[in-house]
Amino acid sequence: MNVRPGHLPRNEQRSDYRPLSIADKKRLLHEMLFARRFEERCYEAYVERKIGGFLHLYSGQEACAYGVLEAARPGHDYVITGYRDHIHAIKCGSDPKAVMAELYGKESGVSRGRGGSMHIFDVPVRFMGGYALVGGPFPLAAGIAKGIKMKGGDEISICFLGDAANNQGTFHEALNIAKVWELPVLFVCENNLYGIGTRINRSTAVMEQYKRAAAYDIPAAQADGQDIEAVHKAASVAVDRVRSGKGPYFLELKTYRYRGHSMSDSNAYRSKDEEKQWLKRDPINILRNRLVDDKALSLDDFKAMDREIIDQIENEIIKFAEDSPLPVASDVEKYVLADGDPWVFPGRKG
Numbered sequence: 001m002n003v004r005p006g007h008l009p010r011n012e013q014r015s016d017y018r019p020l021s022i023a024d025k026k027r028l029l030h031e032m033l034f035a036r037r038f039e040e041r042c043y044e045a046y047v048e049r050k051i052g053g054f055l056h057l058y059s060g061q062e063a064c065a066y067g068v069l070e071a072a073r074p075g076h077d078y079v080i081t082g083y084r085d086h087i088h089a090i091k092c093g094s095d096p097k098a099v100m101a102e103l104y105g106k107e108s109g110v111s112r113g114r115g116g117s118m119h120i121f122d123v124p125v126r127f128m129g130g131y132a133l134v135g136g137p138f139p140l141a142a143g144i145a146k147g148i149k150m151k152g153g154d155e156i157s158i159c160f161l162g163d164a165a166n167n168q169g170t171f172h173e174a175l176n177i178a179k180v181w182e183l184p185v186l187f188v189c190e191n192n193l194y195g196i197g198t199r200i201n202r203s204t205a206v207m208e209q210y211k212r213a214a215a216y217d218i219p220a221a222q223a224d225g226q227d228i229e230a231v232h233k234a235a236s237v238a239v240d241r242v243r244s245g246k247g248p249y250f251l252e253l254k255t256y257r258y259r260g261h262s263m264s265d266s267n268a269y270r271s272k273d274e275e276k277q278w279l280k281r282d283p284i285n286i287l288r289n290r291l292v293d294d295k296a297l298s299l300d301d302f303k304a305m306d307r308e309i310i311d312q313i314e315n316e317i318i319k320f321a322e323d324s325p326l327p328v329a330s331d332v333e334k335y336v337l338a339d340g341d342p343w344v345f346p347g348r349k350g
Contacts (some may be wrong), residue, residue, distance in 0.1 A: 017236055020070075020229060022296045028070065028228055029287050029297075032062040034309050035087045038096060039259075041313050042086070042103060042117075044264050051103045052323070056084040060235045064190045065091050065160070067231025069275070071239045072158060072186075075125045078144045079161035080137045083118035084257075087129025087319060088160060093125035094315075097320040102162045106324035112335055113327045127157075135168025137161065137278045138187075145183035145248075156242045157185040163209055164195020164245075175248070182247035185211075186238050189252040190225065197269040210333035213250035225253030226281045229290075255266035256281075308318045 020028070026176050039057045046055050058065070065088050069079070075093040086103070090096050091223050094110055101107025110122045121129040128144060140160030148155050165171060166189065178185050193200050206212050210225065213220035223234035231253060238249040257279040260267045267275075291297035293300045 003308075017233060020232055022092075022291070022294065024070075025229075025291055026064055026297060029284065029302075030305055030309070031091070031307060032066055032228070032284050032287070032300065034096075034313075035062045035066070035090065036316070037306070037309050037313055038090070038100075039086065041318065043259070043263075045103070045282050045318070048067070051117070052105065053118075054083070055117045055263045056099045056180075056259070056261065057088045057101070057259040058084050060278070060282070061184045061190055061192060061225065061255045062087065063228035063231050063287075063323060064188070064225045064253045064255050065312045067225075067228040068160075068186075068188050068235040068239075068253075070228075071235035072156065072231050078128050078141075078157045079156050079160070080128040080141050080144065080146070080157070081130055082134065082137060082162055082165065083130050084162075085120045086117070089120045089122055089125075089127045089130070090266065092122065092127040093296050094120070094122045094127060097317050098122075098322060100317045100321040101324045104321040105326065107327045108320070108324040114335060131310050134162075135165045137169070138170040138174035141185050141333075142178045142183055145178065145185035146181065149181070154243060155184070156239065157183070158188060158191060159185060163189060163191040163193065163194065163200055164198070164203065166209055166212060167195075167204060175213060175218060175250070178248040179201065179216045179332035182245075184245070185248045186242045187218075187248065188235075189250070190255055191252055192255050192257045192262065194270070197265065198270070208252070210250055218248050218250050219246075220250040221251070222252040225255030226283045226286060227279075227310055228283060228287055253259040310322070 012248045036059055037170055039059045069091045074091055079088055079092050081088050098110045102111050106115045107113050111119055118130055118132045137159050137255055141157045145157035191209050210220040210222040221234055224230040234251055238251045242249050288302055
């Protein structure tokens with residue numbers, strides 16, 4: 001992990017950090033493998049034309065969401081992200097069956113089939129949404145943090161973002177006001193090097209994203225986003241600082257997505273050699289191999305885990321999505337506005 005020199009005093013780095021236990025690592029390996037198989041099955045369902053619209057997959061970046069949220073309090077802290085959002089919701093506590101049903105456009109989905117892949121939303125577990133607008137979550141995350149501070153809660157707001165989103169004006173506006181008001185918000189940049197098909201060096205003056213937070217005097221760090229233990233350690237420092245009332249924090253995770261930006265992306269702009277180099281640092285394989293080296297897991301155990309997950313996804317999750325009913329046409333206006341008194345646009349009569 002890199003910390004910008006002099007920006008985070010030594011006495012503010014956690015001395016009580018507890019490394020992940022063997023039991024935690026095995027559980028997280030299962031969770032990340034589940035995420036990978038879930039996303040791969042989404043890919044297949046899209047090819048089968050059972051999922052429509054846009055679909056952005058998270059394969060390759062699993063250690064980012066799982067490492068950060070393992071250090072936080074999923075279901076208690078508020079989480080918001082962009083449109084590559086399925087896995088963040090699941091880690092927060094969303095039912096994978098309801099997430100898949102949402103992708104299928106079914107009434108049993110987390111957004112009642114109205115949102116689809118880019119708009120997973122689950123208030124009970126405090127997953128405050130995936131958003132299609134690039135840069136859209138920044139001010140929303142700051143607003144959530146402002147609400148937390150006004151109410152005096154111990155929650156924090158966690159905003160996941162991509163490297164290309166940092167070039168939006170909302171990035172600078174939100175970081176500035178977050179620091180001015182010392183808001184309890186953690187900005188997590190999942191830097192996968194590409195904004196759709198544009199490599200970061202072609203669009204961004206400062207390659208290392210954590211350095212950009214210096215303009216707003218926000219503590220910042222960088223960690224290996226392919227190593228869940230490195231992510232967890234860096235996130236533990238970040239989460240602890242934000243929760244203790246010391247204001248915002250910016251964490252950059254260097255990662256890589258294995259699939260194209262979306263299903264319509266051929267990946268032609270990336271070299272095969274680059275892809276092979278990143279595949280050597282697969283986050284699931286890194287953790288699996290460590291457990292094997294520690295004699296806490298065998299390859300046969302891993303294969304059995306994989307088979308169990310694939311069976312669960314096919315026989316429970318996919319079945320639930322396929323068997324669930326579609327929304328009915330007469331409910332087209334349902335869930336558009338909150339229940340209660342009819343809402344009237346200001347200045348409009350009736």
